[in-house]
Amino acid sequence: MNTRKIVLTLLAATPAIFAAEVADSAQVTKLLGEAKTQAFQLKEDAVTMESFNRMKVSHETQAETINQIKDHVNTLVRTEAKLQEAAASASPWQKKVVREIVPYLDELEGYTSAVIETLNGEVHHNFAEYKDYLEANADYSTDLAAMIADFVNYGQTKDRLENLKTKLELPPSQ
Numbered sequence: 288m289n290t291r292k293i294v295l296t297l298l299a300a301t302p303a304i305f306a307a308e309v310a311d312s313a314q315v316t317k318l319l320g321e322a323k324t325q326a327f328q329l330k331e332d333a334v335t336m337e338s339f340n341r342m343k344v345s346h347e348t349q350a351e352t353i354n355q356i357k358d359h360v361n362t363l364v365r366t367e368a369k370l371q372e373a374a375a376s377a378s379p380w381q382k383k384v385v386r387e388i389v390p391y392l393d394e395l396e397g398y399t400s401a402v403i404e405t406l407n408g409e410v411h412h413n414f415a416e417y418k419d420y421l422e423a424n425a426d427y428s429t430d431l432a433a434m435i436a437d438f439v440n441y442g443q444t445k446d447r448l449e450n451l452k453t454k455l456e457l458p459p460s461q
Contacts, residue, residue: 312376316442319384322366323439326432329359329395330425336402337425340418346406353402356424360395367392380445384438391431398423 336352370385377385401420404410412420 309378311378311442311446312373312381314373315370315377315381315385318366318370318373319381319435319439319442322363322370322388323432323435325359325363325366326428326435329356329363330428330432332356332359333421333424333428337421340421350406353399353406356428357399357403360392360399363388364392364396380438380441384435387434388431391427391434394427395424395431398427 332352332355336349336356339349339352367385367388370388374382374385398420401410401412402417402424405412405417405420
């Protein structure tokens, strides 16, 4: 076989190589759905807590709310650990979202701890710092919830498109 035929044979096989995508993991899809719900709950409580900066709220209400936020963060950390375990069978976009969740959780854990330390009197942060921690929690949780929702929506849209393609008996994309 001459060089030209080898090159043409390789070029002809290239689309088939790229078409062999890794399928989405059902387990990761399920966990991402759970993470989406958990992140939304976290966002709601963090935004509520941040609004306490603009009103007079009892110390007890603040402590109760930050403990709920801490519980939400901890629940998301456990879900993220399950996602890490399942990532070996995940598709590329699923692996990407798993990687992107981690920095948000790291920041949320730090800011949540700072708020708890302030409320418990363990560390003295001035009001401006305390306010910044609450705003950061609200911002990071809002961004995390939106990011996870976007990825979950992408996965759902991708599935609908693939189902339509099969239903319409369209050829695979090149």
